[in-house]
Amino acid sequence: MKVRLISITRRRGGAKDAHAEAIAADFILRAARYSPTESAELSTEDALVKLLERPGRTAPVLVALDSRGTLWTSEELAEFVRTHQQRGSQELIFAIGPADGWSESLLKRAAQRFSLGRVTLPHELARAVAAEQIYRAFTILNNHPYHGGH
Secondary structure (H helix, E strand, O other): OEEEEEEEOOOOOOOOOHHHHHHHHHHHHHHOOOOOEEEEEEOOHHHHHHHHHOOOOOOOEEEEEEEEEEEOOHHHHHHHHHHHHHHOOOEEEEEEOOOOOOOHHHHHHOOEEEEOOOOOOOHHHHHHHHHHHHHHHHHHHOOOOOOOOO
C-alpha cells in the first residue's frame, strides 16, 4: 500500500520553515522502509480531487486532516493503517487542507477526518507532525522499539 502525505498550499519559492520541512522529509524516508511513502504539495483542492479521480484498481482512501476531525492515539492511527493494509487498499492519502480549510464537498469524500489537535498549525509543522505519526504507526505495526508504548 502506498501512503502519501499531501498538503494544499499556494506558496511559491520554497518552504517558510526549512527545518520543519527537513523533519517531515526525514520521517517520510523512514516510513518508506515499511511501505512506499511519499510527500507532495498541491496548489489547490481541485488538484487533489483530480488525483483522487485518476484511474486505478481501487480508489485512494482519503484522510482529511482537519481540526474538527477525530483525535486518534498513535495506536489507533496504526490500527487504521493496518485495517487498510489488510483490506488491500492501494493508496492511503493523508491530506492537509488549504489555509481557509476544506470545502464541505471534499470533506464528504474523505473516508476519515483526522485531527492533530484543536490548535492551528502552519503547513510545514503539520506536515512534520503528520509524517512522524505515519512513521510511528508503521513502527507500532512492526514492533519496532521507536514507539516504546508511550
